Amino acid sequence: MRQGRLVLLLAAAIGLAALPSHASKKQHEAAARAAKPSPQQAGLAEARLIEVYQLLAAAQSLQALEKAEKLVRDFPSFQLAQLLYGDLLALRKQPVRTLGDVPGSLSPESAGNLLELRAESQARLKALLERPPPGAIPSEFVSLSARNKHAIAVDASRSRLYLFENRPQGLALVADYYLSLGKSGVEKALAGDLRTPLGVYFITSNLDPKLLSDFYGAGALPINYPNMLDTKRGKTGNGIWLHGTPPNQFSRPPRASDGCLVLTNPDLLRLIQTVEINTTPVVIAQQLRWVSASQALSDAKPFQAALSAWTQARALGDMTALLSHYSQDFDSYGKTLTQWAEQLRAEQGKITGFGLELKDLSMVRWTDANDTMVVTFGQVAGGSRSGPTKRQYWMRQGTQWKIFFEGVVK
């Protein structure tokens, strides 16, 4: 009877019974064999946590207790697992009314910790209950080149990071992880505002964990905040990283960082082994909009027309037509539009008559108050095998797309 009450409560609160089995049997068997969790078992701790919830929902509280005990043995600093384990133990003695039914009065700090753990539990469950539609991709990924072997999208509303593999037939979701964001939420604008930026970013480097304090855990992958759109908008701050967790905290609450994106160490290690510097795009959105790949591409048709027109003007050396694609407030690492026009003219001699190819073109769209497109390509003049990797930021002004930044990717 006691168990029945808890199960009802949990099931009502989170609709657990409908939860798909997240972790495969094979994964669990592998986990059972492995004495210590390895970096390859990213996401495994969460899968095991969810399995405990599912057992509880199925009124199998003894098996749930058994699994929870093994989970906290493998991940002693997984606080949410400890909380659930505590509930399952307490359940042997008395009814448990809510997740983290901690007896007695708590200090304000502990009460705060408890609320954060409940928030983490909700976030993890929500992301697992509300799965992306099969085959869908975030609308931002208009088109990725074969060089973009992977792509990352973060849904802040779900405290979730989605990892995609770029396969010949398109983007495939290969993993997704819980993550923590800024204490004050998202939409970073100012240095020190404790917010995580929203937008299209790229991983810029891979920092050696040996050079970092324990606080960052398994390592760190900085992203290029502020990007060109952020700079244009006067946003400040820097040092936004994807990083791991300290040894005493397996995972952190949904809102925990000063603006960084914090993953558990096994999950971060998987990312470190996966991503490519300067190439892997990281889209951070308040809420991702999932569309079919063909939809994302067809929505961007007007932009593709503008890009083609720019390419043609560039190839032909039609300076009037070419400059019509640039915005008045254009800025390339401090160069104004006038200065940029000079440079384009100077370069034109090498291009005109030989044709121009945009190699490994990728287009990532970002829409908020403005509609922007981040385009990366290798600018290869006819007859050459390679050229510089260039990045352009375009913004839609009415029906016209205009370039407000262009430069070589450093």
Add this chain to the structure above:
Amino acid sequence: MKHAAKQFRQLVALLLLATMGLTNSVRADDYADALQLMRAGKLAEAQTKADAFLSSKPRDPQMRFIKGVIQRDTGRLNEAISTFTKLTEDHPELPEPYNNLAVLYAGQSQFDKARVALEMAIRTSPSYATAHENLGDVYAKLASQAYNKALQLDGSNAGVPPKLALIRELFAPNVKPTAVVAAPAAKPAPVTAPVTAPGPLPAQSASPAPGTAAGPGPLLTAGQEASAKEVEAAVLAWAEAWSKQDMNAYLGAYGKDFDPPGKQSRSDWETDRSNRITGKSRISVKVEKLVVSGDGNTATAKFRQDYRANSLSQQSRKTLTLTKSAGRWLIVKETTGN
């Protein structure tokens, strides 16, 4: 009153069980002797008794169990753990060794091990109440540890380990597991609780039939019976004075020939007793299973003394030797144990 009656029933049950479960009454006496020595705090003697017995019957589970309790009481916890562990291996059907193993583990804050042991105790004997109660406490403790880790609290302020009930005697395997000794009551009995003597010589009853007096005491003649009632009244008055912390009445219960324990002088002993007794916020002394024997002006009162003071609870066998002087029975000798 209720408590004393309950304890008495348990004691009787215990005696009955011990007799029922064992084929050899000599053996039962050995157990009883070792247990009494243990209860009286004469642990070294109890140990000697147990060892002597075990040298001829090394596999005897009851005495091995008692030995484990003695080891635990003398602070040799690892030896006690080893004794009980071996008992669980040789007699996996007995819940008591698992229970005591759990008590020892819990005392060392090894709650995971305590839990496993208690779950084994319950598996062997699903209705084993003590193990259920202990397991509940261990679960609560483990839950609190998990909560502390979850909320990143400092584990050191998590409070004292739970007081789990240790089983002092092993019951015969064919005995129903419901007849277990309850966990010691946590609260001291109120000072005002009446002192009772539910022994074979009921103090209130006017004329007990001599033939009904059971137990180790000899049967009494009618004259002896009258004396016995006087002795009994004196013992109860002594216990009541102690409970009420009435030092005049308490010290007045001892005759001038009283031989203080050790090499203390009478006045040192009186000072010592006064300090000990008036230093407590509350005391309760109950006399149970009182048996009086004697002849003429000398009597021996043997009973089980249930002493509670503040948070301490101590049960021991006590023997008072009394002599009649100027119409009053006064204590001349006081010994603990048999």
